[in-house]
Amino acid sequence: xxxxxxxxxxxxxxxxxxxxxxxxxxxxxxxxxxxxxxxxxxxxxxxxxxxxxxxxxxxxxxxxxxxxxxxxxxxxxxxxxxxxxxxxxxxxxxxxxxxxxxxxxxxxxxxxxxxxxxxxxxxxxxxxxxxxxxxxxxxxxxx
Amino acid sequence: xxxxxxxxxxxxxxxxxxxxxxxxxxxxxxxxxxxxxxxxxxxxxxxxxxxxxxxxxxxxxxxxxxxxxxxxxxxxxxxxxxxxxxxxxxxxxxxxxxxxxxxxxxxxxxxxxxxxxxxxxxxxxxxxxxxxxxxxxxxxxxxxxxxxxxxxxxxxxxxxxxxxxxxxxxxxxxxxxxxxxxxxxxxxxxxxxxxxxxxxxxxxxxxxxxxxxxxxxxxxxxxxxxxxxxxxxxxxxxxxxxxxxxxxxxxxxxxxxxxxxxxxxxxxxxxxxxxxxxxxxxxxxxxxxxxxxxxxxxxxxxxxxxxxxxxxx
Numbered sequence: 001x002x003x004x005x006x007x008x009x010x011x012x013x014x015x016x017x018x019x020x021x022x023x024x025x026x027x028x029x030x031x032x033x034x035x036x037x038x039x040x041x042x043x044x045x046x047x048x049x050x051x052x053x054x055x056x057x058x059x060x061x062x063x064x065x066x067x068x069x070x071x072x073x074x075x076x077x078x079x080x081x082x083x084x085x086x087x088x089x090x091x092x093x094x095x096x097x098x099x100x101x102x103x104x105x106x107x108x109x110x111x112x113x114x115x116x117x118x119x120x121x122x123x124x125x126x127x128x129x130x131x132x133x134x135x136x137x138x139x140x141x142x143x
Numbered sequence: 144x145x146x147x148x149x150x151x152x153x154x155x156x157x158x159x160x161x162x163x164x165x166x167x168x169x170x171x172x173x174x175x176x177x178x179x180x181x182x183x184x185x186x187x188x189x190x191x192x193x194x195x196x197x198x199x200x201x202x203x204x205x206x207x208x209x210x211x212x213x214x215x216x217x218x219x220x221x222x223x224x225x226x227x228x229x230x231x232x233x234x235x236x237x238x239x240x241x242x243x244x245x246x247x248x249x250x251x252x253x254x255x256x257x258x259x260x261x262x263x264x265x266x267x268x269x270x271x272x273x274x275x276x277x278x279x280x281x282x283x284x285x286x287x288x289x290x291x292x293x294x295x296x297x298x299x300x301x302x303x304x305x306x307x308x309x310x311x312x313x314x315x316x317x318x319x320x321x322x323x324x325x326x327x328x329x330x331x332x333x334x335x336x337x338x339x340x341x342x343x344x345x346x347x348x349x350x351x352x353x354x355x356x357x358x359x360x361x362x363x364x365x366x367x368x369x370x371x372x373x374x375x376x377x378x379x380x381x382x383x384x385x386x387x388x389x390x391x392x393x394x395x396x397x398x399x400x401x402x403x404x405x406x407x408x409x410x411x412x413x414x415x416x417x418x419x420x421x422x423x424x425x426x427x428x429x430x431x432x433x434x435x436x437x438x439x440x441x442x443x444x445x446x447x448x449x450x451x452x453x454x455x456x
Contacts, residue, residue, distance in 0.1 A: 009187075009191075011187040011188040011191050012188060013184075013185050013188055013313060013314075013316075013317040013320075013393070013396055014181075014184055014185075014313050015183075015184035015185070015187065016187060029376065029377075030377060030381075030385075031376070031377060034376065041374050042372060042373050042374060043373060043374035043375065043376055044195065044198070044199075044373055044374070044375050044376065044382065045376045045377070046376070046377050046381065046382060046385045046386075067385075068385075068389060069195055069382070069385055069386050069389060071191075071194075071195055071198070071373075073373075078191050080188055080191050080192050080195065080389055080393075082317060082321065082389070082392070083314070
């Protein structure tokens with residue numbers, strides 16, 4: 001299937017974060033991970049806060065995607081999301097400190113609303129930390 | 144005819160005003176360019192969100208969904224986007240008029256206002272303004288400013304990685320759009336309103352922009368046309384729960400940017416003509432000044448001649 005590629009378009013308020021061909025996409029949906037290869041059946045998915053993995057010519061890239069919806073049709077995958085960041089766009093130190101902050105606040109007994117908010121913040125920070133420490137992607141993208 | 148001194152003072156004051164207006168014109172022009180480029184960037188998200196909603200509406204299960212099914216209209220929500228400042232011709236007035244003319248046909252209106260001018264005008268007319276957001280234009284200014292800073296920094300260093308991502312202002316602006324659309328969805332779902340409209344100014348070109356009223360909720364009937372054989376991984380209702388807020392946020396976000404574009408364009412045009420008018424006034428006053436000076440000189444000569452003839456005689 002190497003000759004047939006899948007086009008990935010990730011639209012954010014700041015324009016396309018990604019608009020490129022690739023071999024495979026693995027993304028985090030609300031009901032688990034989902035992989036998409038070229039020639040996939042036309043379908044729609046709801047994305048969760050998570051890492052979007054993009055595999056092209058044997059190299060894996062990672063993207064931090066903050067929810068949204070996706071649609072695959074005729075070898076084009078379109079993802080709409082409020083935020084999609086490449087590793088080099090994430091401040092790794094800030095992501096780590098955000099993660100620690102959220103963990104610290106979760107240890108305290110807070111009301112339900114606060115707890116939900118902190119959990120969401122922690123989920124976001126975890127995704128950012130994972131993506132920002134994905135070194136291979138950064139090196140390959142810069143080449 | 145006023146004295147030379149008074150005319151001179153008026154010329155100086157008009158000249159100073161002209162300079163200010165010229166500066167405002169130039170500032171508006173720059174900001175317009177920056178925000179316009181952001182409108183282009185937000186277009187794919189808005190377009191694709193609309194497509195997803197259209198596809199969703201074609202599902203068999205969709206017609207009973209709370210976001211799609213039309214209800215009897217008891218209350219109507221409006222999101223009115225105007226500017227925080229004047230000196231931009233009839234921009235703010237047009238948008239208020241557009242909203243008012245629609246409200247005349249509806250009762251029990253709930254308004255969320257963006258921009259102080261629209262909020263104040265609607266309150267003066269006795270309308271029910273639920274909440275208002277007045278720092279949007281400041282963020283818009285910041286966005287325009289940040290954008291120019293980015294291009295300068297990138298040109299100089301070309302290494303700052305954080306700047307290559309979406310700017311802080313952009314994210315903050317989208318957060319506001321999410322907040323506002325969340326409020327609209329809450330109003331709609333709780334049954335306080337049965338229809339949601341967005342009143343904004345549609346940007347066509349620098350010289351052409353028109354106030355627009357768009358119905359966003361309920362999503363309405365599906366378009367005629369062949370349905371796509373789309374497979375939904377999750378439940379269609381759950382899909383609507385996720386896709387509708389995204390669509391609405393994208394709509395509000397691009398409406399904010401378009402309205403800001405129109406405000407800057409309107410300010411640019413009105414300041415441009417104001418600068419021209421000031422130039423004309425200066426020309427006229429200079430003419431009056433010269434005439435006055437000539438009259439003064441003639442009078443002095445007359446007095447000297449008169450005085451000389453008296454001493455001779």
